[in-house]
Amino acid sequence: MMHLGYYLRRTLQGFRNEWTTNLATVLTLSVAFVLVGALATVAVSLGSQVERWGGADQYQVTVYLKPDAPPAAADQLRRALDGMGEVRAVRFVPGTEARQRLMEAFPEESAAWNALDASFFPGYVEIGLDPAIADEDHYRMLVGRIGKLDIVQEVETHGDWYASVLGIHRAARVLAIALGSLAIFATVFVVAHTIRLNFYRRRRQVEVLRMCGATPWFVRMPYLLEGLLGALFAALLALGAITLFVEAVRERLVDVAPVLGASPIEHLPPLAWLVFLATAALIGVSGSWMSVNKALRS
Amino acid sequence: MAAGGSQPILEIRHVSKRYRAAKPLFRDVTFEVQSGEFVYVTGPSGSGKSTLLRMVYRDETADTGSIQFCGKDVLALSSSAIPFLRRNVGVILQDFKLIHEESVYDNIALALEILGLPQREIYDRVRQALDRVGLAGYEDVRAADLSGGEQQRVAVARAVVARPSLVLADEPTGNLDAGNAAMVVDLLEEVNAEGTTVLLATHDNMLIAARPHRTVALVDGVVDEITRGRAVEGVRYRGASQEALQP
Numbered sequence: 001m002m003h004l005g006y007y008l009r010r011t012l013q014g015f016r017n018e019w020t021t022n023l024a025t026v027l028t029l030s031v032a033f034v035l036v037g038a039l040a041t042v043a044v045s046l047g048s049q050v051e052r053w054g055g056a057d058q059y060q061v062t063v064y065l066k067p068d069a070p071p072a073a074a075d076q077l078r079r080a081l082d083g084m085g086e087v088r089a090v091r092f093v094p095g096t097e098a099r100q101r102l103m104e105a106f107p108e109e110s111a112a113w114n115a116l117d118a119s120f121f122p123g124y125v126e127i128g129l130d131p132a133i134a135d136e137d138h139y140r141m142l143v144g145r146i147g148k149l150d151i152v153q154e155v156e157t158h159g160d161w162y163a164s165v166l167g168i169h170r171a172a173r174v175l176a177i178a179l180g181s182l183a184i185f186a187t188v189f190v191v192a193h194t195i196r197l198n199f200y201r202r203r204r205q206v207e208v209l210r211m212c213g214a215t216p217w218f219v220r221m222p223y224l225l226e227g228l229l230g231a232l233f234a235a236l237l238a239l240g241a242i243t244l245f246v247e248a249v250r251e252r253l254v255d256v257a258p259v260l261g262a263s264p265i266e267h268l269p270p271l272a273w274l275v276f277l278a279t280a281a282l283i284g285v286s287g288s289w290m291s292v293n294k295a296l297r298s
Numbered sequence: 299m300a301a302g303g304s305q306p307i308l309e310i311r312h313v314s315k316r317y318r319a320a321k322p323l324f325r326d327v328t329f330e331v332q333s334g335e336f337v338y339v340t341g342p343s344g345s346g347k348s349t350l351l352r353m354v355y356r357d358e359t360a361d362t363g364s365i366q367f368c369g370k371d372v373l374a375l376s377s378s379a380i381p382f383l384r385r386n387v388g389v390i391l392q393d394f395k396l397i398h399e400e401s402v403y404d405n406i407a408l409a410l411e412i413l414g415l416p417q418r419e420i421y422d423r424v425r426q427a428l429d430r431v432g433l434a435g436y437e438d439v440r441a442a443d444l445s446g447g448e449q450q451r452v453a454v455a456r457a458v459v460a461r462p463s464l465v466l467a468d469e470p471t472g473n474l475d476a477g478n479a480a481m482v483v484d485l486l487e488e489v490n491a492e493g494t495t496v497l498l499a500t501h502d503n504m505l506i507a508a509r510p511h512r513t514v515a516l517v518d519g520v521v522d523e524i525t526r527g528r529a530v531e532g533v534r535y536r537g538a539s540q541e542a543l544q545p
Contacts, residue, residue: 002414017399205397211355212409212456213385215378 003218010222011229018198022226025194026234032183033238033280039176040272041242045265046169061143062156063125069151074125077151081127086138089128095121184283191227191287199223199295206295216296223292224285231284235277243267306366307333307464307495308354313363313373315349323349324519327363331497333463336490338506339499341516347499350516351466354497355387356380368463385413388457388494390486392469394449398442402433402452405441409460427455431485447478454485458494465489467498471505483509 015022065073074092081087093101098121103113127146129139139157147155199206209219249265268276308331316322323346331337339347352358353365356372364371372383388409389395396405406427410420428434431451441449450470457465467486471479483498483505490496500506506513515522 003411005417006411204395205400208395208397208405208408209412210381211357211384211389211395212412212460213381213383214412215381218381218412 003221007221007225011225014198014202014222014226015229018201021194021197022230025190026230026237028190029187029231029234029280029283030237030241032187033235033276034241036176036180036183037238037242037268037276038245039172039179040276041246041265041268043169043172043176044268044272046165046172048266049165050169060157061127061129061146063127063146063152064122064154064156065124065151066153067119067122073151074123077125077149084142086130086142087127088130089126091126092123093126094123098122098124180279184279187231187283188287188290191231191284192291194230195223195227195288196291196295198226199292219296220289220292224288227284227288228281229284231280231287232277235280239268239273239276305333306330307335307368308497309364309366310350310354311364311366313350313353313360313365315346315353315358315360322519324516327516327521329514329521329524331464331495333495334490334493336487336496336511337498338511338513339497339516340501340503340506340513341522342501345516346519347501347516348468351468351497351499354464354466355384355389381412385460386462386464388460388462388465390450390453390457390465390467390470392472394446394453394473396441396449396452396456398440400441401437402428402439402441402444403437405452406456406459409456413460423459424455427459430458430488431455432481445478446473447475447481450474450478450482451485454482454489458489462494464495464497467496469500469502470498471500471502479505 063077065077078090078092081090095118099113099116099118102121103110106113129142143155143157146152206219246265246267253265310330311328313327314322314325316325323344327346327350339350341347349358353360354367354372356375360373363373365373367383368386370383375383397408403424406424407420410423415423424437425434428436431454433448433451433455436444436448436452441452444452450473454470457467465486470482470486474482479502486496486498487509498511513523513525515525517523
């Protein structure tokens with residue numbers, strides 16, 4: 001691009017000359033992005049918990065068989081459950097896989113898991129129920145019936161805890177989308193007002209540029225870059241803050257990790273970072289575009 | 299003074315402009331400027347000199363008529379073509395129109411940045427332009443820290459650095475003392491001597507008399523007289539005595 005050097009110089013000059021306004025804007029955007037990002041982090045983390053417990057589209061029940069149950073018992077149970085409409089999936093998890101899962105969930109305890117006898121890891125049957133068919137009462141009744149079978153030692157359900165997490169997860173997702181939309185709308189206007197202010201402060205420069213034969217694009221580009229880089233910087237600040245926050249929370253959640261799994265709160269995945277940065281870029285460019293176009297027309 | 303070329307670089311034909319319905323600013327203004335000429339546009343305050351110049355670089359539109367610059371009607375240009383017209387026209391204004399918080403170098407380089415020239419060439423041409431206007435060594439000085447005369451010389455450097463074929467100067471000496479005014483007109487005459495056409499709007503009769511060039515006078519909304527050389531006697535301002543026009 002022929003004028004890129006000039007655009008970048010002008011953009012940096014703009015940041016330098018109007019640093020107080022630009023800093024205020026970047027911090028305002030960062031706060032908005034942190035709120036949305038934190039909510040997204042909560043949604044992602046809860047989503048992982050939900051997935052770990054069977055996924056949002058099914059209730060999960062774990063059935064431990066009695067040690068003296070005949071080897072064909074698991075298969076017998078699977079066949080009995082397979083025919084039921086509310087049962088979406090039945091799967092036997094052998095003891096070796098159970099040990100492996102624990103090792104993956106708590107890798108720092110690998111040595112301890114390895115040292116344990118195979119009898120500590122009985123095989124179990126995982127049953128996924130369709131929440132569309134199996135409502136709360138139906139679900140409890142079915143779990144009760146399975147528990148009464150002779151070959152069954154224990155039925156583990158995630159019960160109310162699971163339902164709560166699922167509810168919070170759904171709420172967090174909706175809230176993240178709603179707050180995200182609101183934040184996009186608000187931050188576009190914050191950027192637009194900042195750029196408009198900067199544009200009017202530099203109106204003599206714009207007049208001179210136009211008098212000397214600058215095209216509207218030539219005038220516009222440094223302002224678009226100013227909006228773009230400001231919003232990207234704010235997004236990076238927000239992502240940095242969220243990363244630090246997640247690390248800090250993880251340290252404090254060590255005690256509950258055995259209940260919630262090794263990573264009760266998770267970092268945003270790379271795709272979320274990309275979406276976050278792309279949205280920030282779009283906000284920066286849209287806000288600048290609105291202001292500069294309006295100002296150039298006037 | 300450069301000898302006037304044979305080709306008209308600027309043809310102003312039947313141009314009229316009115317801001318108020320009852321009182322046209324000017325009507326049916328028609329004259330030509332030959333390539334390489336130095337021409338004054340004069341007339342009392344409010345006669346439309348500045349408006350006419352602004353029409354040439356399409357900062358203003360006309361109600362009727364045409365302004366042919368290098369064979370193209372600038373009044374009929376699309377808005378996307380106007381920047382390209384302005385790259386061929388250097389403009390000098392009474393208020394200098396410099397960017398005060400920027401350096402002298404940056405103010406002049408701006409006209410070349412727009413053209414997309416390489417930095418090395420921009421540097422060389424800005425240095426040459428500063429040499430020419432007697433401000434070598436002022437590259438890093440902020441425009442705001444210059445005197446009025448120096449600021450106008452920077453404006454001249456900016457107007458000519460892109461080597462336009464036409465320079466429009468709107469009351470370039472209006473804010474300057476006699477010494478600085480003479481220096482600015484010297485510069486414009488030097489530029490003209492190298493072949494650049496200059497159209498200078500002024501109501502300073504002393505200047506017109508002291509530096510004789512063809513003069514177009516706008517009086518009472520029409521081109522009242524076109525004089526050559528020192529003969530400004532023909533320019534008749536309403537209410538002004540002939541004596542007032544003498545140097």
